[in-house]
Amino acid sequence: MSDLTLRFKGQKNDVVQGVNLRVRRGEVLCVVGESGCGKSVTSMAIMGLLPPNSAQISSGKMRISSDEWDLVTDRLPAELRGNKIAMIFQEPMTSLNPAFRIGNQIAEVVQRHQGGTRAASLDRAEEMLQRVGIANPGQRLREYPHQLSGGMRQRVMIAMALANEPQILIADEPTTALDVTIQAQILDLIADLRDETGMGTIMITHDLGVVAEIADTVAVMYGGQVVEQGPVEEVFRNPQHPYTIGLMSAMPRLDKPGERLAIVPGTVPTISNMPDGCRFRTRCAFATSYCSKRPSLSDIAPDHSVACHYAPLEAHVRVSA
Numbered sequence: 630m631s632d633l634t635l636r637f638k639g640q641k642n643d644v645v646q647g648v649n650l651r652v653r654r655g656e657v658l659c660v661v662g663e664s665g666c667g668k669s670v671t672s673m674a675i676m677g678l679l680p681p682n683s684a685q686i687s688s689g690k691m692r693i694s695s696d697e698w699d700l701v702t703d704r705l706p707a708e709l710r711g712n713k714i715a716m717i718f719q720e721p722m723t724s725l726n727p728a729f730r731i732g733n734q735i736a737e738v739v740q741r742h743q744g745g746t747r748a749a750s751l752d753r754a755e756e757m758l759q760r761v762g763i764a765n766p767g768q769r770l771r772e773y774p775h776q777l778s779g780g781m782r783q784r785v786m787i788a789m790a791l792a793n794e795p796q797i798l799i800a801d802e803p804t805t806a807l808d809v810t811i812q813a814q815i816l817d818l819i820a821d822l823r824d825e826t827g828m829g830t831i832m833i834t835h836d837l838g839v840v841a842e843i844a845d846t847v848a849v850m851y852g853g854q855v856v857e858q859g860p861v862e863e864v865f866r867n868p869q870h871p872y873t874i875g876l877m878s879a880m881p882r883l884d885k886p887g888e889r890l891a892i893v894p895g896t897v898p899t900i901s902n903m904p905d906g907c908r909f910r911t912r913c914a915f916a917t918s919y920c921s922k923r924p925s926l927s928d929i930a931p932d933h934s935v936a937c938h939y940a941p942l943e944a945h946v947r948v949s950a
């Protein structure tokens with residue numbers, strides 16, 4: 630996805646500005662950043678799910694292998710949704726219909742994209758429920774969403790999203806509400822499908838433990854912009870944007886799973902109060918008057934890019950021992 634810029638009607642600033650995200654086959658890209666920085670809006674824009682009367686997309690292009698479309702004029706083609714590209718939401722009821730049995734809902738999606746018999750689609754639904762760790766899947770197939778716990782509904786939605794082996798999966802904080810064991814099982818399932826089918830995943834998460842476990846590359850967002858992007862080992866070992874450095878100051882540790890992003894002092898300005906230039910400058914310890922000019926995302930190493938006038942920092946800041 631390239632150069633996504635959009636704002637909501639009535640706002641004077643873009644809520645997402647010039648965002649590029651790229652995920653290769655068989656890779657997991659994790660998108661991190663504080664709440665409100667535009668992660669969900671970005672994924673909804675990719676899926677064509679923003680309300681067209683209030684969300685105004687001024688630029689953005691999407692490409693999946695040879696399929697390309699302009700997000701300004703076109704929505705995600707229906708034949709690709711749920712097939713080539715699937716999404717898992719924070720809130721499972723967004724994609725479950727309360728009026729239908731869950732087996733029928735999953736089977737319907739499978740049959741729509743893959744054809745085959747009803748019985749074969751129901752078998753696939755049962756297999757997927759098993760893979761997301763639901764006990765007695767044959768029985769659960771006949772239940773309605775309200776008969777399941779929240780965590781189970783979340784897993785049903787994940788099963789439904791993965792049933793057609795999409796080329797791209799967008800997962801918006803999919804495991805936040807799940808307990809640690811189930812969370813690990815879902816991450817394993819995503820990793821298995823990546824290996825089996827070459828699925829590329831864009832995973833939005835607050836959890837650096839998840840990033841450390843599953844990401845190949847990471848994109849850090851602040852104020853609707855990508856401020857740093859690169860291979861996960863490189864960004865963890867050598868974070869260069871002052872915001873990333875703040876977030877990473879609580880590094881994930883294998884003995885402490887589920888460690889969240891560190892708190893960066895101050896709060897994110899609201900969209901209408903976003904400063905010009907570098908949007909992080911109201912909170913940045915390194916800010917100068919030059920930062921009223923917007924920094925572009927530039928490479929500081931192969932595949933590692935940073936949007937800061939002073940990156941790499943060690944070239945500008947003397948660190949005393």
Ligand SMILES: Nc1ncnc2c1ncn2[C@@H]1O[C@H](COP(=O)(O)OP(=O)(O)O)[C@@H](O)[C@H]1O
Nearest residue numbers: 637644663664665666667668669670671683900
């Ligand atoms: N439908 C909407 N109308 C107006 N503003 C919205 C809408 N949806 C999200 N926003 C605003 O867009 C910004 C980014 O939100 P979001 O993408 O949900 O953040 P994140 O997922 O990173 O926590 C927030 O300031 C939010 O209030």
Ligand code: SF4
Nearest residue numbers: 907910913920937938
């Ligand atoms: S451009 Fe300036 S304000 Fe922005 S992160 Fe870099 S030093 Fe801080």
Ligand SMILES: [Mg+2]
Nearest residue numbers: 668669670801
């Ligand atoms: Mg969100």
